[in-house]
Amino acid sequence: MSETGTAGAIVVGVDGSEAATRAVRWAAETAAERGLPLRLAHALTLSGGYYGGGLAVPREFFEAIERDSERVLDEAMEVASTAGPGVDIDTVLVREPVIPSLLELSGEARMIVLGGVGQGGFPGMRLGSTAVAVSSHAHCPVVVVRNRDGEDVPTEGPVVVGVDGSPTSERAVAVAFEEASLRGAPLVAVHAWLDGDYDTVFSPARSYSTWESVDEVERRALAERLAGWQEKYPDVRVERVVARDRPRHQLLEWSARARLLVVGCRGRGGFRGLLLGSTSQAMLQHADCPVLVVRSDPAG
Structure with missing residues (x-):
């Protein structure tokens, strides 16, 4: 992880979904056009350490989630590097619920970018939850990247x-x-x-x-x-x-x-x-x- 930080950066929520990948690509292209840093944020929420009558969750379970989260960020980094060559890209893996984490990051960000739907590290990331909550309360503009059915995200038009x-x-x-x-x-x-x-x-x-x-x-x-x-x-x-x-x-x-x-x-x-x-x-x-x-x- 670089030391770029969030100040003045475009922050994009990453969860491994196709929608998040479109958001990463859109954010990276925008960052490249404007000479801005880019931060890829993934929320790793570990809720509770017990299951099934009080039995402790094996350490291997948490380690597997950590590895998967790192994989999601690595894949997002590859997409961002290709879409925005030369952009200073930072990654952050947060271990708190996604909405408050993104709202905190929005305090210094130029904008927050989210996919239209999501999965994985942003559980329940639907327009009734994460995108709506972040759009309602963020300290900076929020972009929800939507595409036309069967088409890429539009780059032409007004x-x-x-x-x-x-x-x-x-x-x-x-x-x-x-x-x-x-x-x-x-x-x-x-x-x-x-x-x-x-x-x-x-x-x-x-x-x-x-x-x-x-x-x-x-x-x-x-x-x-x-x-x-x-x-x-x-x-x-x-x-x-x-x-x-x-x-x-x-x-x-x-x-x-x-x-x-x-x-x-x-x-x-x-x-x-x-x-x-x-x-x-x-x-x-x-x-x-x-x-x-x-x-x-x-x-x-």
């Missing part, structure tokens, strides 16, 4: 960000502009403002002129939210999308064309109830590209 005007959304916009600039990609800013039930919202009582005026207000508000960032990142070509639709519908549709989807952990207004478990969780479970989750207060 960076897409959900915009709703909340503090979390403002930070997501900032991160999205930075990501688009670093990747040389266009940015699509999506604002979906439909909260009501379709049958009620699209009732005959609603006049087209009313919809037109609301739509214009939403477009103007989105343009104002992006104006300062467009000045800061003049190299980023921006497409503004305002839709009378539910946020998750719009973002999932755009994820089929995007290389990265950026969402806030919480939201309001057009993204009302944007908590992991609603829009953000829907992205983590169903998006067709990597999803980057941003908190409004990463230090909180």
